[in-house]
Amino acid sequence: MAALADLHVLYEQAVQDVEAEINFVEQTWAELRQRPAVVLREDFCGTANTACEWVIRDDNHHAIGVDLDSDVLNWGRLNRLSQLDEEQLKRIELLNEDVAQTCPGQVDIILAMNFSYYLFMKRQELRDYFINVLDGLVSDGILFLDAYGGYEAPMVLTESRECQDEDGNKFTYIWEQASFNPIDSSMNCQIHFEFPDESRIDHAFDYCWRLWTLPEIREILYEAGFSKVDIYWEGTDEEQNEGNGIYTPSEIGDADPGWVCYIVCQA
Numbered sequence: 477m478a479a480l481a482d483l484h485v486l487y488e489q490a491v492q493d494v495e496a497e498i499n500f501v502e503q504t505w506a507e508l509r510q511r512p513a514v515v516l517r518e519d520f521c522g523t524a525n526t527a528c529e530w531v532i533r534d535d536n537h538h539a540i541g542v543d544l545d546s547d548v549l550n551w552g553r554l555n556r557l558s559q560l561d562e563e564q565l566k567r568i569e570l571l572n573e574d575v576a577q578t579c580p581g582q583v584d585i586i587l588a589m590n591f592s593y594y595l596f597m598k599r600q601e602l603r604d605y606f607i608n609v610l611d612g613l614v615s616d617g618i619l620f621l622d623a624y625g626g627y628e629a630p631m632v633l634t635e636s637r638e639c640q641d642e643d644g645n646k647f648t649y650i651w652e653q654a655s656f657n658p659i660d661s662s663m664n665c666q667i668h669f670e671f672p673d674e675s676r677i678d679h680a681f682d683y684c685w686r687l688w689t690l691p692e693i694r695e696i697l698y699e700a701g702f703s704k705v706d707i708y709w710e711g712t713d714e715e716q717n718e719g720n721g722i723y724t725p726s727e728i729g730d731a732d733p734g735w736v737c738y739i740v741c742q743a
């Protein structure tokens with residue numbers, strides 16, 4: 477089963493929810509701006525799944541996906557853009573470029589999701605990236621980031637979750653925080669997959685990240701020139717005692733073992 481599996485399909489099924497992500501983006505934009513957003517740039521776009529969701533949502537939407545890896549972009553062209561109709565295809569463009577350097581023209585929204593910007597290890601690198609993002613936004617543009625943390629985030633641990641692909645085939649998603657160095661906050665994280673026949677794909681994806689904290693990210697965004705940076709924290713479903721999927725601007729969060737939040741950064 478491992479030999480037959482497609483890594484990008486497994487990744488998308490296990491860690492992405494592009495509909496919920498674009499719902500959040502559209503709703504937050506509507507709350508903050510009195511005009512519709514048209515052009516969205518997806519940084520670190522990988523398979524461009526989210527960029528495709530943006531162009532599908534509305535006939536006026538345009539998307540630009542940016543990724544350094546030509547292989548993943550080609551996979552996206554063959555497997556995701558190929559599912560768009562001719563008209564939608566005219567409204568999406570993929571760029572094989574470095575997000576820290578890219579300048580495809582100013583857009584309304586830039587997304588950098590699934591913590592991809594944690595790959596910048598130095599404060600100066602992260603600041604330079606945010607400065608390039610700000611240059612790429614129109615005057616009322618918005619950058620959407622996500623972030624993760626909590627007291628389990630710097631721990632060496634492995635956790636797993638049962639998933640299934642679009643055809644109903646089951647697999648296990650395994651997230652491993654393999655190492656953490658408290659001196660520079662660098663960490664190595666890995667994604668592995670396991671299948672019902674016990675075959676595995678180890679090290680499907682490896683990440684060398686810095687575990688940034690929310691105050692650091694916020695300070696660096698302000699240093700880069702953003703005018704307003706809000707943390708959107710997830711509410712709690714009191715009955716289930718777990719996240720309810722509703723994110724609102726907050727100044728106080730819970731000391732959870734693991735949390736994910738959105739950061740909404742206005743140009």
Ligand SMILES: C[S@@+](CC[C@H](N)C(=O)[O-])C[C@H]1O[C@@H](n2cnc3c(N)ncnc32)[C@H](O)[C@@H]1O
Nearest residue numbers: 520521522542543544545573574575589590592
């Ligand atoms: C964790 S994946 C994120 C995929 C997708 N955005 C998501 O939300 O799941 C990170 C992607 O960032 C790309 N990447 C890494 N460094 C980059 C850079 N400097 N510029 C552009 N893309 C980069 C990798 O090729 C990879 O496809």
